[in-house]
Structure formats: structure tokens, C-alpha cells
């Protein structure tokens with residue numbers, strides 16, 4: 001049986017031979033400036049409605065339940081590859097359930113569909129004119145959405161021949177998720193952590209059997225020292241058990257389940273959203289959710305029987321004032337695009353030079369109406385020859401758009417301070433295609449948003465986890481939230497201090 005999915009590099013276009021177990025583009029060469037990221041595609045010859053029907057044998061309009069990785073298995077490349085390798089459908093489900101059961105023993109949580117609720121009390125407290133939907137990931141495995149990415153990788157590892165150690169650079173939710181899932185599949189894990197890592201987190205990582213490696217910032221070194229050490233480990237043969245799509249394209253796959261859940265849940269509630277506020281650090285979350293939502297739209301996931309088209313919300317990406325490499329990259333690319341759409345001929349060197357202070361103003365909440373207007377023009381040009389050629393230029397000139405943030409950043413939302421937006425290209429494309437834009441939020445708003453979120457929803461979300469909501473709050477307070485807009489936000493990580501009290 002042929003797989004209906006295939007890995008294709010979004011940078012160079014290389015299609016990976018079916019049956020080959022790889023996680024990074026085989027055509028990547030050091031210093032080639034191409035944005036090699038493997039992306040799972042449905043093969044053009046696979047019938048989209050068959051794939052969608054296979055995946056959703058439930059009644060239209062019923063809310064999704066049960067294990068997400070069983071429910072959406074047909075969409076996973078790990079599933080398609082396992083079937084090609086001779087595993088039965090039942091065999092794959094048994095594999096998922098075995099890992100999920102082991103995770104439950106370790107963590108008392110499972111990969112069941114997480115709640116999506118209308119938070120009317122919070123919306124009323126703010127005086128929002130439109131609905132507010134919150135997807136609550138704080139009760140997911142290990143207390144955050146990160147575990148979805150790791151489970152997606154675990155399913156590849158269980159089906160492949162990769163042996164040896166796993167590696168990740170993180171001091172927070174990603175490391176906690178990795179250590180739970182690695183333990184569940186009995187794989188040794190090295191976690192590269194900063195010298196000021198939270199002792200609570202380090203204790204939990206070590207209790208789960210992970211090997212922690214402290215990485216001091218070396219004089220003259222730019223970029224995250226933990227990430228440098230992680231890359232060295234991967235170069236020496238470790239498997240990247242991480243959330244950076246550029247190191248391991250397969251990490252996006254598990255996160256797609258979040259997008260699929262959202263589309264089905266909104267359909268079951270008979271609603272949709274105008275704006276999706278999503279926090280961005282390394283961008284695996286945003287990349288996965290956006291891709292999952294677009295696939296749901298393309299595959300008519302929930303509309304197979306109901307005939308209702310799924311409406312894609314505009315994707316508003318939220319970063320802090322501490323570091324905003326994504327807004328910088330978006331600015332450079334969108335300025336080129338807007339010029340090209342007016343017929344201006346551009347050379348490779350035509351790149352907007354703009355400093356951090358100007359970017360803070362350009363992508364602050366007060367300027368959102370202008371950004372929304374630009375975004376609408378760009379969305380209208382999606383698919384045009386001019387836009388496609390500019391996107392190809394960006395994919396093959398990565399260093400002109402994305403580079404490591406120069407200063408060591410600080411924010412209360414410390415989980416989204418990645419100094420590089422690894423999966424930037426997928427997320428910028430998601431903004432362009434959906435009519436969304438980047439938004440930069442200050443510290444006071446991040447703090448206020450977290451307090452409001454906890455008080456009015458009762459969800460023990462931490463300030464990183466509510467930073468997407470801080471974007472919504474910022475627009476509302478600046479008077480730039482479109483009238484009556486229905487908003488969707490993701491509460492991504494639990495407050496660890498709250499969780500420690502409960503244990």
C-alpha cells in the first residue's frame with residue numbers, strides 16, 4: 001500500500017523518497033542560506049475526501065473526544081510510513097495506546113482532546129464585543145502543548161531504526177515534555193539547559209531520568225548557548241528530540257493535532273473565529289496550528305458531511321518587547337512584497353533597514369489597523385506569480401530575513417524568548433495567507449493579561465501560556481481590535497508553582 005503522505009523540503013523543494021526515515025532535508029549543505037525544513041504533504045494523487053473520511057468516521061457537528069493521536073492518525077506521516085512498513089491500522093493504534101498508557105503512569109495525564117471553551121466571564125470583564133474562545137492546553141501531558149510535538153516524534157522513533165541518545169535544548173515546558181515522552185519510550189535523553197534554569201524544572205527532569213547539561217553563555221558567542229550545544233550533539237549523531245522545525249521537520253507533525261482539534265471543536269460549537277492570537281518563540285506551535293487549520297480547511301475536515309466550509313482565522317503572532325526576530329523577518333519580507341505588488345523591480349540587496357525601536361512602533365497595538373490593511377492586500381495577492389517568486393527568494397536567502405537576536409532577552413513570558421524564530425518561514429506564510437500580522441506586546445500587558453486570564457477563567461495558565469491573550473488585550477486597550485471580532489487564543493502552559501502545590 002502506498003503512503004498518502006510525503007516529506008517535501010519547503011526551502012529547496014527536495015521530495016524525500018517514500019520509505020526513507022529522515023528528519024532533516026538530505027539536500028541541506030552548511031552555509032547554503034536555504035531555509036531547509038521538511039514538511040509533510042498529502043500526495044497529490046491521494047484523494048482528499050477519502051483521507052478526510054477515513055480520519056473522521058464520526059457524525060458531523062459532534063465534539064471530538066478520545067486520544068488525539070488515534071483520532072487523527074491517518075494524517076500523520078508516522079502512520080503512513082508504518083503502514084508502508086507493514087504495520088496494521090490496529091497495530092498502530094496499539095502502539096499509540098501503549099505509549100499513552102505509559103505516559104499516564106508517569107504523568108497522570110493523557111493525549112486526550114483538550115477543552116475549547118467560550119470564556120464569557122473573561123470577555124465580559126474586558127468588555128469585548130465579540131466571542132472569546134480559549135483552547136486550554138494546561139492539562140495536556142506534562143502541563144503544556146509541547147508534549148504533542150514530542151509524541152509525534154516518539155511515533156516516528158518507534159517505527160524507525162534511529163537508535164542512540166535523544167537531545168533537546170530547553171529549560172522549560174519543552175524539556176519537561178521531552179523527558180516524560182522519552183521515558184515512556186525508554187530512550188536516553190540529554191537536556192541542554194542554561195545556568196539559571198529553574199530548580200523546580202531541573203529536579204523534575206532528573207526525576208524522570210533525563211541527563212541535564214548546563215551551558216554557560218561564552219564570551220563573544222551570539223545565539224543561545226544551549227542551542228549551540230544541542231546542535232553539536234545532533235552533529236555527533238543524537239536524534240533531535242526538540243521543537244525546532246529547522247532541526248527536525250517531523251516535530252511539527254504532532255502539533256498539527258492541535259489545529260485539527262480546533263477546527264472540529266469550533267464546527268461542533270457551530271462557530272468560527274475571525275482572529276487567532278498565537279504566541280511565538282521558536283514557532284513550532286504557530287507553524288503546527290496554522291498548518292493544521294489550513295489542512296482542515298483544505299481537507300474540509302469537519303465539512304465532509306455537513307457541507308459547511310471551515311473559515312480560516314487571521315493569524316496574529318505575538319512576541320514580547322524582549323525579542324522579536326519574527327516581526328523583523330515579516331517586516332523585511334512584507335515590505336518587499338508590497339513593493340513588488342506595485343510593480344517595483346527588486347534586487348537581492350533591497351531589504352528594509354529598520355531598528356528595534358521602529359519595529360516596536362510599527363508592530364505595536366496602536367498600528368494594528370494599518371498592519372491589518374497591509375495584510376489584506378497581501379492576502380489578496382496570495383498565489384500570484386509576484387508573491388510566489390518573492391517567497392522563493394526568501395526561502396533561498398534565509399540570512400537576509402532571520403538571524404539570532406543580538407541581546408540576551410528578558411520577559412515575564414520567558415518561554416517565548418527564543419532568539420531565533422526557527423520555523424519563521426512557515427509562520428510568515430501563514431500570516432500572509434490568512435491576512436494576519438505580527439504584534440509586539442509590552443511587559444505590563446503580559447502581566448495584566450495573565451492576572452485577568454487566571455482570575456476570570458480559573459485556568460492556572462502561566463504568563464508565557466497567556467501571552468497570545470495578551471495580544472488580544474493589547475489590541476482591545478489600544479482600540480484597534482476590529483469591531484465585534486470573535487477571537488481564539490491558546491492557553492499553552494500551566495503555572496508550575498500552582499502545579500507543584502497540587503502534587
Ligand SMILES: [Zn+2]
Pocket residue numbers: 009010011012013014025026027028034035036037
Ligand atoms: Zn532542502
